[in-house]
Amino acid sequence: xxxxxxxxxxxxxxxxxxxxxxxxxxxxxxxxxxxxxxxxxxxxxxxxxxxxxxxxxxxxxxxxxxxxxxxxxxxxxxxxxxxxxxxxxxxxxxxxxxxxxxxxxxxxxxxxxxxxxxxxxxxxxxxxxxxxxxxxx
Amino acid sequence: xxxxxxxxxxxxxxxxxxxxxxxxxxxxxxxxxxxxxxxxxxxxxxxxxxxxxxx
Numbered sequence: 277x278x279x280x281x282x283x284x285x286x287x288x289x290x291x292x293x294x295x296x297x298x299x300x301x302x303x304x305x306x307x308x309x310x311x312x313x314x315x316x317x318x319x320x321x322x323x324x325x326x327x328x329x330x331x332x333x334x335x336x337x338x339x340x341x342x343x344x345x346x347x348x349x350x351x352x353x354x355x356x357x358x359x360x361x362x363x364x365x366x367x368x369x370x371x372x373x374x375x376x377x378x379x380x381x382x383x384x385x386x387x388x389x390x391x392x393x394x395x396x397x398x399x400x401x402x403x404x405x406x407x408x409x410x411x412x413x
Numbered sequence: 414x415x416x417x418x419x420x421x422x423x424x425x426x427x428x429x430x431x432x433x434x435x436x437x438x439x440x441x442x443x444x445x446x447x448x449x450x451x452x453x454x455x456x457x458x459x460x461x462x463x464x465x466x467x468x
Contacts, residue, residue, distance in 0.1 A: 350428035353443050413430050413439065 287356050295346035302339025306332050333392035340399040344406075354413055362406035370398040414454060425449040 310332050313320075320328065348355050374394065418436070422429045425446060434440035442450070442462075451458045 350430070352427040352431050353446060354427070354431040354434060354440055357440075413434050 287353075288359075290351070291342060291346040293347045293349055293351075295342045299339040299342030299344075299346065302335050302342065306335035306339065309335065329392075333396070337392065337395050337399065340396075340403075344399065344402055348410075355410065358406060358409045358413065362402050362409065365405045366398045366402035369401045370394055373397060421450075421453070424453055 310328075313328055344359075416424075418432045419429045422432045425432075426449075427446065431440065431442075435442050447458045447462060451461055454461065
């Protein structure tokens with residue numbers, strides 16, 4: 277039976293480093309998917325368009341999640357600390373962004389009209405903070 | 414001990430950047446890492462690290 281102290285002392289379980297490449301593959305696949313649908317000029321019903329959008333966002337966000345939660349090649353306690361701080365800042369960022377966008381009425385912008393936009397922004401903020409701090413360490 | 418940052422990093426299982434950050438006072442290591450360093454240099458933790466005014 278796992279001890280309570282294991283929860284505090286063991287580092288966060290992360291995916292192996294090769295998931296960064298898989299994540300990048302997902303992101304590229306989502307972009308290729310959208311571009312190829314656009315280029316092909318296939319006429320899509322509104323329903324199908326929505327389905328395509330959902331597929332695009334889901335693949336993109338899963339790819340970003342894989343990159344965010346996979347080990348670095350030089351993973352150690354400092355990279356874990358940077359990751360935790362970047363996650364916390366991404367959480368605060370998205371809450372503030374939601375409130376500010378509600379107050380200023382910019383919520384109907386296409387990118388942020390649904391949860392995908394929020395997830396995307398949160399991930400982008402996370403990557404910005406994480407890789408900036410990693411460069412500055 | 415004449416040792417490079419990379420060699421020290423390899424010995425205690427962290428990255429060279431982490432050793433550099435500790436040396437430059439940008440990062441305070443965990444107790445585990447501090448003890449690993451003290452064992453390696455055969456010194457007590459207090460001989461290697463000291464509290465700053467604001468700690």
